[in-house]
Amino acid sequence: MSGSNVNLPPGFRFYPTEEELVVHFLHRKATLLPCHPDVIPDLDLYAYDPWQLDGKALAEGKQWYFYSRRTQNRITENGYWKAIGFxxxxxxxxxxxxxxxxxxGFYVGEAPAGMKTSWIMEEYRLLSSDSCSSSMRRSSKTKTHPKIDHSKWVICKVYERSSDEDGDGAELSCLDEVFLSLDDLDEISLPN
Known part of the structure; x- marks a missing residue:
């Protein structure tokens, strides 16, 4: 695993479920409870473009994990993150x-006219403290922390989606997609 300064046993792999990301990692972070092993770093996401995360975030394969403060400003030096879907x-x-x-999704350029890339972020947040499930409330010890603001922290998973996920069989990097979008696609032949 690159990007972490933790001493983990050989063979350790970080493949958490969504439930584990929210309950074990994010909830503990928001409620100031210790998390062992403490492998996910804090990172100001918007100071970096997605291809700059290597060495700064917890890397597992071609996925990067980190905590960040929740914000509406999702602008980086070379682009911006835009919500896709619900x-x-x-x-x-x-x-x-x-x-x-x-x-x-990450877009290169200035909003709203940026060019879509293959970079995707999954941003996980806790429910507001009013709507937390009773099991989450019990573990957060609300008697000692009556007004915890769960909305301050998110946990992010960033990865570059391959073109295989779109079903066309060709794998393109972010820069390939930018280059191809500049030309008429009918005039370009891709290798098989």
């Missing part, structure tokens, strides 16, 4: 809603 609930295996997930 927020989806994050459910436990017993169908209790514990958080929300939002998908964002």
């Amino acid at each position: 927020e989806e609930p994050v459910l436990t295996n017993t169908n209790i809603r514990v958080g929300m997930k939002k998908y964002l």
Whole structure:
């Protein structure tokens, strides 16, 4: 695992479920409870373009994880993150809603005329303290922390979606997509 300064045992892999991201990591971060191992770093996402995350965020394969402060300003030096689709609930295996997930796509250039890239972010947030499930309230010890603002922190998972996920079989990087978008696609032949 690159990008982390933690001493983890050999063979450690970080493949959390959405429930684990929200309940074990994000909820503990928001309620100031310790999380062991403490592997996910805090990062001001909007200071970096997605291709600059390597070495700054927790990397597992071609996915990067980090905590960030929730903000409406999602502008980086070379582009911006824009919400795509609707927020989806994050459910436990017993169908209790514990958080929300939002998908964002990265666009190069200035809003709103930027060029879409293949970079995707899944941003996970906790429910407001009024609507938290009773199981989350019990673990947060609300008697000692009566007014915790769960909305300050999010946990982000960033990755570059391959073109295979779109079903066309060709793999293009972010820069390939920018280059191809400058030309008429009918005049370009891609290798098979």
